[in-house]
Amino acid sequence: MWPEEIVGPTLGNYSILRPIGRGGMATVFLAKDKRLQREVAIKVFQPRPHDNETFLRRFAREARVVARLDHPNILSVYDYGEQDGIAYFVMPHLTHGSLRERLQQQKVMSIPDALNITVQILRALQYAHERNFIHRDIKPGNILFKDELTPVLSDFGLVKFIDEDGTNALDVSIITQTGDVSIMGTPQYMAPEQIRGRPGRASDVYSIGAVLYEMLTGAPPFTAESAIVVLSKHLYEQPHPMNTLNPSIPFELDQVVQRALAKQEVDRYPTPAAFIEALTEEAQKLQTNLNMADPQTVMLPEAETKTPMMTTDPYKDGYRTVYHSDLTEEGTTEQHIIAQPPGTTKSKRSSRLCTITGSHGSLRCFCAGRLQRGVLSVTWRMRSSGKREEASL
CATH class of the missing domain: 3.30.200.20 (Phosphorylase Kinase; domain 1)
Structure with a gap:
């Protein structure tokens, strides 16, 4: 009943x-x-x-x-x-829904929104872990929203209270209604050691990594018709690189998430705080504000060296784009340029002065660019010896 x-x-x-x-x-x-x-x-x-x-x-x-x-x-x-x-x-009583409901409506979230949610939940986990609690059932349905921007982690019914040395002091299995079982949690987000009945702090890191993976790609790391098959994949298979499912995901961000999903606990981030640090560092590389709404349009900042940009590999490097020069006949080099975050006003950063030096002298140029669906479009306005040229790449 x-x-x-x-x-x-x-x-x-x-x-x-x-x-x-x-x-x-x-x-x-x-x-x-x-x-x-x-x-x-x-x-x-x-x-x-x-x-x-x-x-x-x-x-x-x-x-x-x-x-x-x-x-x-x-x-x-x-x-x-x-x-x-x-x-x-x-x-x-919260009225702003759950992350599961948002993913049903939106499926794939923007990088800033996904990182914003993940970092806040990781802060909650860091707090809980410092007090010897692990959650064991982190999933989109257990992430609710106080308002549009503030997630909260709910349903600590599977929480595990552990001793300082990591041994079990209290196994809060009150909510499972299944008796003395060793597997507790949701298959799509369960760490390998949790499947084997040995959950720990690193299990929560794995689970929130799986949730972040879903926010950025539209699907958990492993799916199948059978829960047993999903659990087997967590144990023995590697997740697909995220940029094979969503080409806008930078290679480095994928590597950050893949580390959280490592099979062995020792290979993951040692704490939620360490995961936060890695995500924050990547966000800074991307020049992405965690509260920014439109990651698809970027303006290119002033070049740090005298190498112009000609080609890009957005699938590998995302906003931290690698450029090569063939505007000059000699001395072609490689350069990393950090793309300017979206939302910056045109009057401040839409055009940037840079210098191109080649075998035929120097060019002064302004550049602006747009990244959309993995394609980078760049317009150069160049001035050399009183001449003005414009080119779109």
């Missing part, structure tokens, strides 16, 4: 209004706090007919543990309780 079939008009101090969500182990209701006169969400867990008393004792103990987490990117637990054999959590 499901909770919505047995829950009465009230649970504790909360008036039940209507069900707003249901999963394999619980139902979420919209309710009203009668004391504070505010709407809340109440997660009610499926009763266990065989060992419900044991379950309720563990629930009370473990709910107190979960309620200790207090971070702006972790969904708060207002209250918890038990009534007539039914256990429940009380949480804020």
Whole structure:
């Protein structure tokens, strides 16, 4: 029997209004706090007919543990309780949806939006890990939004509380309703060691890496009709490079995400903070503001050397583009130029002065460019010995 079939008009101090969500182990209701006169969400867990008393004792103990987490990117637990054999959590009622809902509408997110969400969730994980908690079920459906820009990590029902030395002190499996099982989580986002029943802090790093992979490509690293096949792929196969699914993904960003998805824990980022550092460094290379909305148009900044640009490999390097010169007959060289981020006003950076030096003297030129769908278009306006020439590459 499901909770919505047995829950009465009230649970504790909360008036039940209507069900707003249901999963394999619980139902979420919209309710009203009668004391504070505010709407809340109440997660009610499926009763266990065989060992419900044991379950309720563990629930009370473990709910107190979960309620200790207090971070702006972790969904708060207002209250918890038990009534007539039914256990429940009380949480804020958020109305901006989940990451899963956004991906259903948008499928592929922009690089800045994806990094913005990932970094905030990684901050939440760093906070939890420092307090010896691991989540074990990070997925788009468990990332909710307080507002358009602020994600929160929800559903710590599979959280694991670990000792300082990494050994298990408390296994909060209260929400699974499946007894003593070793595999807990969602197959598309589970780390190899979690599949083997040995989750740790690095498992959360893997899972958020899988979520980031999906945000940038439109699909998790591994998919199949069978959950068993998906789990096998996590154990034995390598994810496709992201730029084979989304050519706008820079090679270096793909490498950052691939490290988070390494099969061996020791090969991943040692902490969420280290993952944040790698993503931030890559964002700086891309000159991408984490709150920027349009990553598809870039303006080219002043060249750092006297080598002009002629060709590019956007599939490999994205905004950090490699250019070669054939405007000069001699001395062709290679140069890295950092593309200017979108959103910068034309009056500030749309044209940049650079110098081209070749066998026939020097050229002074202005350049502007546009990157769209992996194709870089550049216009040069050159002035040499009183002559003005214009070329589009």
